[in-house]
Amino acid sequence: MNQHAAVAHPHSLRAARALGVLLLVQFILVVAIKIKIGKPADILWMSHVGLLTAAIGFFARKPILVTVALIELLALHSLWLYDFLSWVTGGTFPMGIANYLINADALVWIATAHHFFLLPLLLIAVKRKPYKPTEALLIAIATYLILICACRAFTTPALNINYAFGVRIAWEHWFWEWANRNSNGPFYLLGLSTFVTLVMFAPAYGLVCYWRRGTRFANGLTESTGYMGSSDDVSGRCDSIGSSTTLTT
Numbered sequence: 001m002n003q004h005a006a007v008a009h010p011h012s013l014r015a016a017r018a019l020g021v022l023l024l025v026q027f028i029l030v031v032a033i034k035i036k037i038g039k040p041a042d043i044l045w046m047s048h049v050g051l052l053t054a055a056i057g058f059f060a061r062k063p064i065l066v067t068v069a070l071i072e073l074l075a076l077h078s079l080w081l082y083d084f085l086s087w088v089t090g091g092t093f094p095m096g097i098a099n100y101l102i103n104a105d106a107l108v109w110i111a112t113a114h115h116f117f118l119l120p121l122l123l124i125a126v127k128r129k130p131y132k133p134t135e136a137l138l139i140a141i142a143t144y145l146i147l148i149c150a151c152r153a154f155t156t157p158a159l160n161i162n163y164a165f166g167v168r169i170a171w172e173h174w175f176w177e178w179a180n181r182n183s184n185g186p187f188y189l190l191g192l193s194t195f196v197t198l199v200m201f202a203p204a205y206g207l208v209c210y211w212r213r214g215t216r217f218a219n220g221l222t223e224s225t226g227y228m229g230s231s232d233d234v235s236g237r238c239d240s241i242g243s244s245t246t247l248t249t
Contacts, residue, residue, distance in 0.1 A: 013061065019121070020059025026114050027052045033111040041155045044147055046072055046162055047080075051114050053143075054122060063131035064139075067208055070122040071133075071140040074204035077119040084115070096168075130212035137205045144201075145193050152189070163192060 027048065034042045042048070050072040057065030083098040093099040100108070144162070151164035160166060 016058050016061055020055050020057070023051060023055035023058060023114070023118070027055055030111045030114075033107045037107060041151075041159055041161055044151055044155070044161050046076060046144065046147060047115065049143065049147060050076075051118060054118060058125075063126075063129050064136055066122060066125050066129075067131050067133060067136035068139045068143070069118075070126045070208065071136055071201050071204040072143065073119060073122065074207070075200040077115055080115050081119070126208060127211050130208045133205050133208035133212060136208070137201060140201050141193065141197050144196055145189075148189055148192065164189075167192070 030048050030051065031040075031043055034040050050069045053065050053072065054069035057063065057067075057069060079095055080098055083093050083095040084101070086092055086094050087098060087101070101112070104112070148162050148164040151159075151161045155161050155164070157165035160168060
C-alpha cells in the first residue's frame with residue numbers, strides 16, 4: 001500500500017499565515033485597548049484567549065489549536081451574536097452578555113470586533129480540516145479551568161471574569177441559582193467547569209467529530225492510515241483555507 005500526502009499549495013500556506021497575523025494584530029489591539037481603558041483583567045476572558053489560540057493555530061499551521069478555538073468559542077460567540085442581534089432588531093439583550101455595547105466608544109467596538117468574524121472563520125477552517133477533536137476538547141477544558149482559577153486568584157468578584165465568582169446573566173436557570181448560592185463553596189468551580197464542558201464545549205466537539213467522520217469517509221481513510229499525518233508533517237499543518245490535505249492508497 002502506497003501513501004501519497006498531497007503537498008499544500010504555497011498560496012494556501014501563505015493565506016493561513018496571513019490570517020494568523022491578522023488575528024494576532026486583533027489580539028494585540030484588544031490587549032492595548034483594555035490596558036488603555038483601565039481594564040487589563042478583561043484580557044482573561046475566554047473570548048480573548050480563544051482569539052489568541054486561533055491566531056497561533058493559523059500562523060503556526062497547527063489545526064488542533066484552531067479546533068480548540070472553535071470548541072471554546074462556538075457556543076459563547078453564538079450566544080453573544082444572538083444577544084447583539086436581539087438588541088439591534090428589538091432593543092433588548094435577552095442574554096445580558098453584550099449590553100456593554102450600549103455606551104461603547106470606538107475603542108470598545110474595535111476590541112470586540114472579533115466577535116463578528118472569528119466564529120465564521122473557525123467554522124470554515126475546521127470543517128475543511130477537522131483535527132483531533134478529543135485532544136482539542138481536553139485542551140479547551142484545561143484552558144477554562146486554568147482561566148477561572150487565575151480569575152479567582154488575581155481578579156475581583158466585581159469583575160467576575162469568566163463567571164469565576166458567580167453566574168450573573170439575564171438568562172434565568174436553576175443552575176445559576178444554585179451556583180450563585182454556592183459560589184464561595186468548594187464545588188463551585190468544579191460545577192461551573194462541568195456545566196461549561198457539557199453545555200458549551202460538547203456541542204462543538206460533537207460537530208467536529210461529525211465533520212471528521214465525513215472527511216475520513218470521503219477520503220477512504222481509517223485510523224490505521226494516520227489521519228492527516230503526524231503533527232510534524234506538512235499534512236498536519238493548518239492550511240485549511242484554500243486547500244485540503246488528502247491521503248490516497
